[in-house]
Amino acid sequence: xxxxxxxxNVPDTTAKINFKDNDTQFDTQGVxxxxxxxxxxxxxxxxxxxxQNGATVDVATVGDASVEATLRKALAIGADEAYRxxxxxxxxxQVAKELAALVKENGYDLVIAGRESIDYNGGMVPGIxxxxxxxxxxxxxxxxxxxxxxxxxxxxxxxxxxxxxxxLPLVIGGQKGLVEEKDLKIPNMRGIMMxxxxxxxxxxxxxxxxxxxxxxxxxxxxxxxxTMISKDNLDELIEKLxxxxxxx
Numbered sequence: 673x674x675x676x677x678x679x680x681n682v683p684d685t686t687a688k689i690n691f692k693d694n695d696t697q698f699d700t701q702g703v704x705x706x707x708x709x710x711x712x713x714x715x716x717x718x719x720x721x722x723x724q725n726g727a728t729v730d731v732a733t734v735g736d737a738s739v740e741a742t743l744r745k746a747l748a749i750g751a752d753e754a755y756r757x758x759x760x761x762x763x764x765x766q767v768a769k770e771l772a773a774l775v776k777e778n779g780y781d782l783v784i785a786g787r788e789s790i791d792y793n794g795g796m797v798p799g800i801x802x803x804x805x806x807x808x809x810x811x812x813x814x815x816x817x818x819x820x821x822x823x824x825x826x827x828x829x830x831x832x833x834x835x836x837x838x839x840l841p842l843v844i845g846g847q848k849g850l851v852e853e854k855d856l857k858i859p860n861m862r863g864i865m866m867x868x869x870x871x872x873x874x875x876x877x878x879x880x881x882x883x884x885x886x887x888x889x890x891x892x893x894x895x896x897x898x899t900m901i902s903k904d905n906l907d908e909l910i911e912k913l914x915x916x917x918x919x920x
Contacts, residue, residue: 673727673818673840674778677715678771678785678797679746680708681739685790691889698889700738707742710786714846716857717816718784719750725818728752730778734761734770740872747867748859754870759877762884764796769880771797772804780841782823787812787845798845808838814849 683689684704692699707715721727731746732755733739743754757770775783783805788795795811802809808823810816814833815826821840826833828849859867901909913920 673721673725673782674780675718675721675727675729675782675784676771676775676778676780677711677718677729677731677746677751678783678801679711679715679731679733679742680786680789680791681705681733681735681742682708682789682791689891691891695889696886705738705742707745708786708789708791710788710790710845710847711784712856713848713850714784714786714844715746715749715751716855717846717850718782719857720851721782721818722750722752727782730755730780732757732771732774734759734767734877736760743872744867745859747870747872748863749857750863752870754872756872756874757877758874759879762882764792764794765800765884766880766882768797768800769804770877772801773878773880774875775801775805782818782840783807783843784846785843787847795845798843802843805841805843807841807843809843809845810836810838811845813844813846816844816846816850 682705684706687703690699691697715731718729722729729751730753731743731751733743734757736758740756743756747754755774757774759770761767783801785798785801787798799809799811810825810827812828813825814828817824823838823840823842824835825838825844826835899912
């Protein structure tokens with residue numbers, strides 16, 4: 673079984689975010705980048721298939737050379753080969769088209785992508801890829817088993833869970849539940865050393881066009897200062913809820 677894990681290179685959630693050029697571009701200066709958490713759950717599950725089923729696991733991302741450190745981390749975790757599609761990641765549609773072309777070229781049986789990236793939270797890439805490829809698709813996937821050519825997946829739905837079966841090839845949009853946080857793999861020294869010898873191929877993009885553009889970024893409004901009111905002063909509380917919060 674050949675597995676491709678799609679990796680998104682995202683800012684660490686602890687980083688301070690700023691914008692430049694009149695708030696039209698994200699300023700990456702000084703911002704540490706990591707593997708998108710939803711993708712990391714998928715990568716760890718792919719490693720389980722590698723260990724249990726003898727699967728081969730490749731990773732891929734779309735972007736310039738700055739994303740290669742993230743791909744190297746994926747190789748250190750245990751992926752066999754990495755692909756960097758050498759074109760800027762402009763939006764979910766363009767990224768999905770670029771990744772789908774790689775899937776067509778290499779004939780993967782299972783494509784694991786995060787349900788969404790934590791930077792733009794678009795949630796588009798895995799579904800669009802499945803549509804382009806004509807593959808079955810399971811979104812918000814929290815469990816996955818493969819038996820031969822049959823996949824059994826569990827996904828979150830409103831108010832519960834749904835169990836589905838599908839024939840490979842398959843695309844999933846994965847999230848926490850594929851594995852738990854305690855099961856995430858951390859590169860050890862041996863993995864880091866081996867990653868230096870593994871293949872990281874740089875491929876030209878297919879020049880897929882984006883269909884959106886960033887017009888303006890804005891940070892959330894600063895929170896108002898908290899006003900403390902004595903529990904014995906209900907009249908003041910009611911007045912502020914009415915005149916300031918406007919909730920009554």
